[in-house]
Amino acid sequence: xxxxxxxxxxxxxxxxxxxxxxxxxxxxxxxxxxxxxxxxxxxxxxxxxxxxxxxxxxxxxxxxxxxxxxxxxxxxxxxxxxxxx
Amino acid sequence: xxxxxxxxxxxxxxxxxxxxxxxxxxxxxxxxxxxxxxxxxxxxxxxxxxxxxxxxxxxxxxxxxxxxxxxxxxxxxxxxxxxxxxxxxxxxxxxxxxxxxxxxxxxxxxxxxxxxxxxxxxxxxxxxxxxxxxxxxxxxxxxxxxxxxxxxxxxxxxxxxxxxxxxxxxxxxxxxxxxxxxxxxxxxxxxxxxxxxxxxxxxxxxxxxxxxxxxxxxxxxxxxxxxxxxxxxxxxxxxxxxxxxxxxxxxxxxxxxxxxxxxxxxxxxxxxxxxxxxxxxxxxxxxxxxxxxxxxxxxxxxxxxxxxxxxxxxxxxxxxxxxxxxxxxxxxxxxxxxxxxxxxxxxxxxxxxxxxxxxxxxxxxxxxxxxxxxxxxxxxxxxxxxxx
Numbered sequence: 001x002x003x004x005x006x007x008x009x010x011x012x013x014x015x016x017x018x019x020x021x022x023x024x025x026x027x028x029x030x031x032x033x034x035x036x037x038x039x040x041x042x043x044x045x046x047x048x049x050x051x052x053x054x055x056x057x058x059x060x061x062x063x064x065x066x067x068x069x070x071x072x073x074x075x076x077x078x079x080x081x082x083x084x085x
Numbered sequence: 086x087x088x089x090x091x092x093x094x095x096x097x098x099x100x101x102x103x104x105x106x107x108x109x110x111x112x113x114x115x116x117x118x119x120x121x122x123x124x125x126x127x128x129x130x131x132x133x134x135x136x137x138x139x140x141x142x143x144x145x146x147x148x149x150x151x152x153x154x155x156x157x158x159x160x161x162x163x164x165x166x167x168x169x170x171x172x173x174x175x176x177x178x179x180x181x182x183x184x185x186x187x188x189x190x191x192x193x194x195x196x197x198x199x200x201x202x203x204x205x206x207x208x209x210x211x212x213x214x215x216x217x218x219x220x221x222x223x224x225x226x227x228x229x230x231x232x233x234x235x236x237x238x239x240x241x242x243x244x245x246x247x248x249x250x251x252x253x254x255x256x257x258x259x260x261x262x263x264x265x266x267x268x269x270x271x272x273x274x275x276x277x278x279x280x281x282x283x284x285x286x287x288x289x290x291x292x293x294x295x296x297x298x299x300x301x302x303x304x305x306x307x308x309x310x311x312x313x314x315x316x317x318x319x320x321x322x323x324x325x326x327x328x329x330x331x332x333x334x335x336x337x338x339x340x341x342x343x344x345x346x347x348x349x350x351x352x353x354x355x356x357x358x359x360x361x362x363x364x365x366x367x368x369x370x371x372x373x374x375x376x377x378x379x380x381x382x383x384x385x386x387x388x389x390x391x392x393x394x395x396x397x398x399x400x401x402x403x404x405x406x407x408x409x410x411x412x413x414x415x416x417x418x419x420x421x422x423x424x425x426x427x428x429x430x431x432x433x434x435x436x437x438x439x440x441x442x443x444x445x446x447x448x449x450x451x452x453x454x455x456x457x458x459x460x461x462x463x464x465x466x467x468x469x470x471x472x473x
Binding site: 018019020033034037039040041044045047048051057058059060061 | 291294295298299300302304305306345347348371372375376399400401
């Protein structure tokens, strides 16, 4: 799974939570919680979905690293390790 | 047709989940009704066998109209599900009322929604799939489970996607306006405010959640609901209903959880027995309730029976909110955003996590003195999260 696949998965899961948002239009370095108007329950739903879909365990202490789109992709890629590029 | 709120006069039957001959038990969801509050799942209060369906799809009927006949275990035939507070059901329907058909967009949505198997609908809900964009392969084009179980990749919604099909935000706004106007007209509110150190609760959650997969993690919102529920059990003047000039305390604590809907809406369905169920179950139910509410799928009992409401601003926003009581309830507790503030502990100043909790309560039922004790109890309970 490369970065593009991860980005696609992240966007799909975010879109499930905030269906009316055009993710192509948001700042990938901006705070997702602001851009998508998501609350702590939505964020937990997102983390849970990523955990199920990609098998990545995301401890609560690491949540701050996932609050931007770029940050989430980088974090997940690092956790998945350099498997297939 | 059950009453799902003091202001509801009629509802439109949009989906039957049972057919004649089906066995049902108390609590089963048998139908879906479209109301101002969105699509509501109707639970049944009798066990037995469905004898006959009395109200057809997309028919609008007044509150109190029998929807179906069931053969109860005892053998007699009863017309459920009319909650006890209902006026006696009108004699079985005059020919399905030539009801004013809902406006066209709603009507077509209802027709489309009717052709979805319950399993497919459940799957779609839990996975956030928009059924209006799924092509059905079942009989008469019905959407069946296989149609929605495709890889998640194909479910991406285009940016113009509307809120969940069961949600009509304009109707919801009308319902909020009616309930809140009535509240401000009839209920003499008084307001109290309390600043509570929730550092202990936060630290406890960090410890608990560290060893848990995301599915089982707790949010501080669950502790807030629990603390209010336990305090409400101890202070019954804040838990129950004010009806026909008198207060009826409730022995059960069903906490209405105020849930913001994307696009501008609000609902406060009940989390049942929030004082008694284990905390993990409370959290699981809260997740389920939030997801279903945002998908436009609230159950009838969840709409009609909250005994007290909790509203919380979450991580963003401001520090204080003053709730408006949802009639016929008599109290609402409000939690602002948690902030880090200098605080004095044991004579020294240090940074602590603080939340402002407010209580809006009905002066016809209680006074500020009792309200202050109730609010203080909520704050005290949050100091010992391991006992919640």
